[in-house]
């Protein structure tokens with residue numbers, strides 16, 4: 001009946017009027033916002049997504065670099081919400097205070113976290129958790145397990161084991177007599193290595209993505225593993241990578257676009273399906289491990305992976321069970337959902353970050369032969385020219401120059417180019433008073449490359465880190481973030497990076513195929529190395 005009263009043209013007019021009202025309201029709010037800062041001009045519904053997608057090829061690093069250069073140290077932009085970009089250490093002091101009294105543990109505003117809520121990942125695990133009590137509880141168990149001496153020991157054990165596996169594949173593919181290929185995309189190998197490493201360390205289950213990649217490249221010989229197992233684990237790891245790379249869409253793209261705009265809707269549906277698959281896999285791994293622990297006699301030791309540690313924490317199998325403080329909240333064992341959250345977060349936060357870091361190290365070493373020579377001297381000194389013995393934790397302590405290289409690469413070309421905070425209460429930041437819920441992004445790139453905090457910031461100079469008494473200006477080196485949410489995997493990451501550098505360069509001579517080619521990267525949640533072609537040879 002009502003529809004008959006309306007002609008088609010009336011519907012059209014209604015839509016046009018609604019749009020005009022929406023757009024007028026959008027720009028009214030934009031032009032009357034508090035503390036207007038310079039920044040790219042936003043579009044209704046899309047904010048600055050058109051600039052990110054069209055002008056900067058969906059590359060966050062380029063987007064930040066461009067806007068920082070154009071608008072200065074304090075600028076703003078919009079995706080679904082307004083975001084203030086901080087580019088100076090003076091602006092981040094409050095946010096990155098390492099005191100337990102620091103109120104800034106929130107990473108997302110309520111509006112900004114709607115997508116994560118929709119996915120069921122908000123306030124679970126660690127990364128997306130902003131419920132103070134639950135985040136503290138989860139982080140406590142994660143850090144307790146990952147920072148324990150037996151875990152560091154476990155990490156070096158697996159680095160040696162997996163490096164030997166990698167070595168055997170490289171030997172067959174690139175180095176065997178008669179092998180014609182000596183060239184490879186080393187960044188893909190690093191991705192597979194760190195996948196296999198983090199999965200076994202955190203879950204105690206082996207994944208075989210290196211074996212899968214070997215099978216893909218090798219024409220005749222295949223890896224000595226059942227192919228069904230390789231396929232199954234590769235599928236799981238692939239799903240995790242897909243999750244990691246697609247996550248930002250649920251923060252930056254508005255629910256409206258995700259639900260109704262076909263391009264984003266398809267991506268979003270696919271993402272949800274993928275997440276369901278990961279959750280099912282994780283649940284079955286946890287269930288199986290609980291069973292295995294129950295079936296292990298009390299006098300038999302349990303494995304040292306993170307999953308086992310978190311399942312037994314605060315149970316009679318926990319070696320520290322009787323030494324715990326009488327705090328009921330911290331004393332209770334973890335639920336499966338909590339365990340799933342922290343294991344999953346550890347896997348996604350610890351894989352691509354480390355893999356890309358080591359790719360960037362290889363790239364910089366190839367461009368700085370003097371640095372490489374100095375590093376080789378250190379490696380040969382520590383290993384006394386022994387090219388096969390396993391690396392130990394005490395070797396890591398002696399590989400100071402390798403550590404300096406890892407830090408300098410992270411300074412000049414950080415893998416995590418920005419990270420977020422959301423104001424819990426109204427506060428002054430960067431000379432302006434902001435309301436609660438304001439979203440902040442701290443631009444790591446800008447701070448790491450600022451001439452006021454670093455001598456010759458454009459110069460790749462690992463030596464700066466080994467000068468006696470050198471300490472970077474507070475908050476000027478934030479490769480692992482800062483404050484209470486600082487990366488809990490930072491020690492593991494450094495062990496992994498230094499060990500890998502030492503094992504690789506102790507045995508191989510690695511050089512870029514084309515030194516003039518620019519480093520190919522794509523920057524989303526992390527800046528990822530898309531490909532890095534090298535030629536490898538055995539060192540004399």
Ligand code: HEM
Nearest residue numbers: 126127346349350353354416480481482485486487489493
């Ligand atoms: C080179 C390697 C790595 C880099 C550059 C890196 C960097 C970061 C950064 C920048 C943050 C955000 C910190 C903040 O908001 O202040 C973070 C958080 C986190 N990282 Fe790492 N990370 C690395 C390796 C790892 C590893 C190996 C693990 C675990 C196995 C890990 C687990 C986590 C977790 C769980 C968080 C969330 C902490 C929280 O929100 O409380 N990361 N990492």
